[in-house]
Amino acid sequence: MAHLLLSWVSMRLLTGTIVATVLAFAAPLAHAQETNPPDGTTISFARVSGIDFSRLSPGLQEEVSKLAGSSLDRQKLRELAARIETEHPRYVAAVRVIAEPGGRARVVFVVARIREAELQANINARYIVEDVEIRGVPESAITPEMRADLQALTGRPLDSELAERLATRLSSSFPDYGVERRTGRGSQPGQIRVVFQLTRTEQSRWLRFEPLEANALYHSDQGWGAKMPLTMSGGDFQINPHFAIDVGDDLIEEYGGFGLRFESRKLGTERLGVFFDWSTFDQTWRDQTLAALPAYPGVPAPYRNRMTVTPLVKFAITPQLSVGGGVSIAELDALDESSSDSQMANAAIGTLRFNQRWNRTSGVRHDLEAAFTVRAGTTALESDLVYERYLGQADYALRSGKHRVFVSSLFGGITGEAPLFERFSLGDSRTLRGWNKYDIAPAGGDRVFHASVDYRYGVLALFLDSGSVWDTGTDRKLRFSTGFGFSPGPVFFMVGFPLNTDEFGAVFTMGLRFTTSAVGVRKN
Numbered sequence: 001m002a003h004l005l006l007s008w009v010s011m012r013l014l015t016g017t018i019v020a021t022v023l024a025f026a027a028p029l030a031h032a033q034e035t036n037p038p039d040g041t042t043i044s045f046a047r048v049s050g051i052d053f054s055r056l057s058p059g060l061q062e063e064v065s066k067l068a069g070s071s072l073d074r075q076k077l078r079e080l081a082a083r084i085e086t087e088h089p090r091y092v093a094a095v096r097v098i099a100e101p102g103g104r105a106r107v108v109f110v111v112a113r114i115r116e117a118e119l120q121a122n123i124n125a126r127y128i129v130e131d132v133e134i135r136g137v138p139e140s141a142i143t144p145e146m147r148a149d150l151q152a153l154t155g156r157p158l159d160s161e162l163a164e165r166l167a168t169r170l171s172s173s174f175p176d177y178g179v180e181r182r183t184g185r186g187s188q189p190g191q192i193r194v195v196f197q198l199t200r201t202e203q204s205r206w207l208r209f210e211p212l213e214a215n216a217l218y219h220s221d222q223g224w225g226a227k228m229p230l231t232m233s234g235g236d237f238q239i240n241p242h243f244a245i246d247v248g249d250d251l252i253e254e255y256g257g258f259g260l261r262f263e264s265r266k267l268g269t270e271r272l273g274v275f276f277d278w279s280t281f282d283q284t285w286r287d288q289t290l291a292a293l294p295a296y297p298g299v300p301a302p303y304r305n306r307m308t309v310t311p312l313v314k315f316a317i318t319p320q321l322s323v324g325g326g327v328s329i330a331e332l333d334a335l336d337e338s339s340s341d342s343q344m345a346n347a348a349i350g351t352l353r354f355n356q357r358w359n360r361t362s363g364v365r366h367d368l369e370a371a372f373t374v375r376a377g378t379t380a381l382e383s384d385l386v387y388e389r390y391l392g393q394a395d396y397a398l399r400s401g402k403h404r405v406f407v408s409s410l411f412g413g414i415t416g417e418a419p420l421f422e423r424f425s426l427g428d429s430r431t432l433r434g435w436n437k438y439d440i441a442p443a444g445g446d447r448v449f450h451a452s453v454d455y456r457y458g459v460l461a462l463f464l465d466s467g468s469v470w471d472t473g474t475d476r477k478l479r480f481s482t483g484f485g486f487s488p489g490p491v492f493f494m495v496g497f498p499l500n501t502d503e504f505g506a507v508f509t510m511g512l513r514f515t516t517s518a519v520g521v522r523k524n
Contacts, residue, residue, distance in 0.1 A: 037099040041072040044104045048084070050091075050111035057087055064109070072097065072105055081109055081189030094127055094190030129153050129194055130186035136198030137174060146173065153194060158183070163194060170196055176204035203357050206316035207265035207273045209238055215249075217429050217511035221436040222248050229261075236266040244281060249428045251421055252289055252437070252444045255306070257281035265314075275312040275326070280305065285335075288442035296443055296471070300343065300385055300419050303332035312349065324351040327381060332419060345419045346381035347389075350374045363400060370394040377416065387416030406454040414446035424448035426469045426479075429509045433465055434481030434496030436507065445469040447476070459488040465496075490514050 046067035047053075053061060060083055067077075074097070081093040088111070096108040112127075132150045134142060142150075149166055153159065163181060170179045177198040184193045202208060216226040229242040240261040248254035259279025267273060285302050293299060312326030330345040351373045358366040372392045377383045391412035398405040412424055423444030427437030431450050450467030462484050470476045479501075485494035493510045 037072060037097060037103075037105040039072050039074055041099075041103060041105045043067050043070055043072055044100055044106050046107040046109070048109045048111060051084075051088065055088070056084065060084065060087065067107055072107075077107060077109075078189050084109060084111060085185060085189060089185075092127060092185045092190070092192055127158060127190060127192045128186075129156060129158050130188065130191040132194045132196070134170075134196045134198065136177060136200075141174075143173075146170070150196070158192065158194065167196060170198065174198055176201060204319065205265065206270040206319050207314055207322055208355070209263055209265065210261075210275055212240055212242070212261070213513065215511060215513040217249055217513065218509065219249065219429060220506075220508040221438070222428070225249055225254070237264040238262070242279075246284070249430075252423060252425050252442075253302070253420060254284040254286070255281040256284075259308075271316045273314045273316075275310070275314065275324075277310045278308070280307040286438055286442065288438040292442040298417060299423070299443060300332075300417055302335050302420060303343070304335045304337060305333040306421060307331045307333075310349075312351075314351075320354055320356050322353050324353070325349060328375065329381070330419070330421075343384045343419075344382060345377055345385045345422075346383035347375040347377040347387075348381065365397075365399045367397040367399075368395070375422070377418070385417045385419055387414060387418040387422070389414045389418055389422050402458045404454075404456040406456075407452070409451040410448065411450075412448045418446070420444065424469050426450055426467045429494075429511070431465065432467050432479055432481050432498075433463065433494060433509065434483055434498045434505075434507050435479060440479070441469045445471050447472060456487060459486050461485045461487050461492075461494070463494075463496075 046064055048056065048064060053064075056064070060080070063080055063083075074095070077095045077097070081095050084093040085091060091111050091113055094110045096110055098106050098108065100106055132153050134150065146166075146169065149169075153163060153166075167179045167181050171177075178201050180197045180199065182195045182197055184195065185191075186193050212229050212231070213227055214229050216224070218224050223246070225247040226245045227242065227247055228245075229240045232239045238261070240263075241258070242261060243258045245256050246254055247256065257280050259277060259281075261275075261277040263273070263275045265273035282305050283303060290302070293302070308328060308330040310326065310328045312324050314322055314324040316322040326349050328345075328347045328349055330347075332343045332345060334341040351371065353369075353371045355369040356367075370393065373390065375389045377385045377387045379386060389412070391410065393410045394408070396407045414422060414424070420443070423446065425437045425441060425444045426432045426448065427435035427440045431452070432440070448467070448469045450465070452463060452465045452467075454461060454463045456462075463482065465481045466478060468476050468478045480499040481496050482499060483494055483496035483506075485492060487493075491510075491512050494508070496507045496509070498505060498507075
């Protein structure tokens with residue numbers, strides 16, 4: 001019994017010792033959480049958090065180091081925080097003063113890069129919203145209720161959830177605008193400014209800019225080629241110098257040269273726009289094309305240079321439907337460099353374009369773009385070549401999470417004597433992938449049909465192509481191809497296999513491609 005009593009007393013003494021020890025440590029810790037020591041308090045030490053101390057200037061490092069042992073002066077601390085922000089404009093600095101036992105204090109300069117993700121992770125009552133601003137729409141368009149809710153963000157730490165809800169309300173109030181929330185440094189250390197930037201969406205425009213592609217492509221049968229446009233935009237107008245190097249992906253000919261494009265989609269009204277393009281290209285012809293041309297007596301001769309001027313006027317009937325008209329003046333220099341002969345291929349142009357986007361609340365988005373173009377070479381424009389060319393195209397895209405489905409089709413026909421750059425071809429990096437166009441129709445054709453289905457999950461891609469290109473009066477053969485690849489963003493790697501052929505083969509294409517169109521449907 002005495003032994004048990006002794007054990008119980010020892011246990012109570014040990015428990016009391018542990019509790020006393022915990023309380024002894026807990027009291028200073030609790031006291032250290034007090035963050036409002038008065039000015040004049042002795043600073044035990046000072047440090048900088050969130051950025052490497054060595055990145056500060058030597059003078060600023062010395063000033064921060066000298067704080068240890070000095071008296072607390074909050075105005076001086078704010079001035080040092082402002083100096084940190086001045087030396088590092090992409091960062092915001094806040095001051096934290098933490099009381100310690102014995103009437104002392106420690107100082108921490110909390111520094112974070114001005115990026116929303118990092119700010120959200122580092123808020124913790126450190127960064128106060130100084131001001132909220134809306135840009136992109138007139139002040140009169142903001143309702144008093146919305147303005148009051150936006151201003152409720154000021155004077156307090158940034159509430160990201162509330163800011164996101166307000167951005168959603170702005171999107172609902174202005175459906176023709178995209179809303180982007182930006183965070184910047186305020187006028188005082190430790191403060192930030194929140195800007196809601198509203199930008200007019202392309203889908204709300206009456207007219208879209210003409211498609212323009214930048215690429216660098218490799219085809220295992222056709223080699224390398226590149227297009228390089230430089231876009232200078234002013235919102236409603238664009239100026240595009242563009243360059244081509246050994247481009248052989250879209251025409252029978254390979255070409256290189258340069259041009260200049262100007263386009264305005266607002267001439268007094270958003271319904272009216274103009275387009276102007278000038279270009280000069282030198283041509284290189286494949287042996288297969290030159291060998292095949294004698295079998296096509298109605299096809300004009302190849303040329304060594306093609307200079308083109310194309311002015312157009314466009315008019316929007318609705319934001320989804322537009323028409324256009326103009327001319328194309330093309331001078332074709334003779335292939336023989338010793339000859340000064342040239343031909344004119346001058347054509348009247350008419351276009352009809354439709355595009356529509358549907359966004360579903362379930363996260364599914366549908367895009368549809370269709371166009372029909374007629375080009376007519378006529379003696380009324382002093383053209384040496386008289387012909388008519390029509391081309392219809394339709395592209396559809398469905399997007400849901402990581403799943404994407406692209407369906408595209410085209411059909412066209414030519415009558416008369418059309419120049420070689422007007423003739424159709426299939427078998428490149430977009431059509432009949434797996435075939436070589438110089439094996440299908442080395443001189444092109446005056447009839448074409450093509451349809452394609454692409455499925456993508458993330459960066460993985462599968463496709464099935466079908467199509468035919470032929471001349472009137474000749475047999476039409478429908479070809480198929482399939483394949484797979486990877487498409488991480490604008491970069492793509494594809495392997496295509498021809499299906500209905502006796503010879504097994506594969507075509508590899510790769511490259512970098514940025515494709516613009518009215519609704520951005522077309523992809524690699």
